[in-house]
Amino acid sequence: MTAHKATPSRDRRRRKGSGHAAARGRRRSLWGGLVALTVLGVTGLAATGWTSLGGAGGRADIGDATARPTHGSTPAPGTTPKPSPSRTATASPTPPKPDIPASGPGTYITASGGSAAVGKGKVLRYRVEVEKGIDLSAADVARQVDRILADPRGWTADGHSAFRRVSGGASDFVVRLATPGTVDRMCATKGLDTGGQYNCSVDGNVMVNLRRWLLATPVYAKTVGTYRALIINHEVGHFLQHGHVDCPGPGKPAPAMMQQIKGMHGCVPNVWPYDENGTYLTGPAVP
Known part of the structure; x- marks a missing residue:
């Protein structure tokens, strides 16, 4: 003044x-x-x-x-x-994309502890592992996988599948979160070309691509956590001998065993094998 x-x-x-x-x-x-x-x-x-x-x-x-x-x-x-x-005060419009390493050592950290059995029928024991060099907690990933497999809309709704996580001893399958390169190498052992983009299930190994775990797909880009349920349900479904299916019709829920990453074909997003009434959500088999 x-x-x-x-x-x-x-x-x-x-x-x-x-x-x-x-x-x-x-x-x-x-x-x-x-x-x-x-x-x-x-x-x-x-x-x-x-x-x-x-x-x-x-x-x-x-x-x-x-x-x-x-x-x-x-x-x-x-x-x-x-x-x-x-x-003038400003805010970043979007968060920065995470830095995703293209490949890793192919060795893993196993989540410690375990979970109570969920579901009826034969109990399938599983481990959760995270590839070394990935900046994610194995314990946190395991908690997410546990919740997905325990959800009443998941595979336990079939009446004969039960799951329990273990950290040692014998297991029926392993959920492995790994870099795109490591997933590609593992999937290629069975002739599968995942191209650095996809997940797969081979020889009791549910291979989860780190890129999909962190970024989801355009349809699920705003609900990444929801898409993680689709990854686990789809690949564990393969372990349970379920094959790919297509969209059952426009406006209907996309089956969990549909390759939604390749297009929705008129279906609406859905990540669970069963609906809230216990009805199995499926569609025409894909050759």
Whole structure:
């Protein structure tokens, strides 16, 4: 805030008038400055709420959280100052994509502990492993797999499949989260070309492509966790000897054993083998 001084004069009356004008100018400038500070204070408080939270990577990007006045200028009395555009609070529109290594060592970390048996019938024991070098917790991945296999819309709804996770000893199948290159190498042992993009199930190994686990597909891009259920249900379904099927009709739920990554063909998204009423969701067999 700048103080203005009256210019000296020999005329006493003019000096007296100038003094009153200066006082009025100072009062106006002081009042204008208080208004400006109040407005800026409110603006700063509002701007601190701008945050953007990431998805799959769990990172949060926080924009410039405080709007600041433009320095070097004094607002005119009775006007509202505008914050500098370069200082206006901003938020990242989308979180950065995770860094996905193309390949890994092909060795794994096994999730410790285990789970209670779920379902009826023969209990199938499974392990959950994460390839070394992947920045994901094996324990967290195991918890997600446990929830998927225990869901009442999953394979336990067939009435004869039960599952229990183990961390040692004999197992019936292994869920392995691995880099695209490692998945490709394992799947190729049975002549499957996964092209760095797909998952597979071979010789009791449910191979989960890290790219799909983190990014899903365009249809499920906003619900990555939901797509993970489709990966597990589809590949465990192959282990249970279920083959591929097609869309049963426009507007109907896409079967879990449909290759949804290659197109929905009129079906609506669905990641479970059974619906909430226990009805198996399937379609025409794919040769």
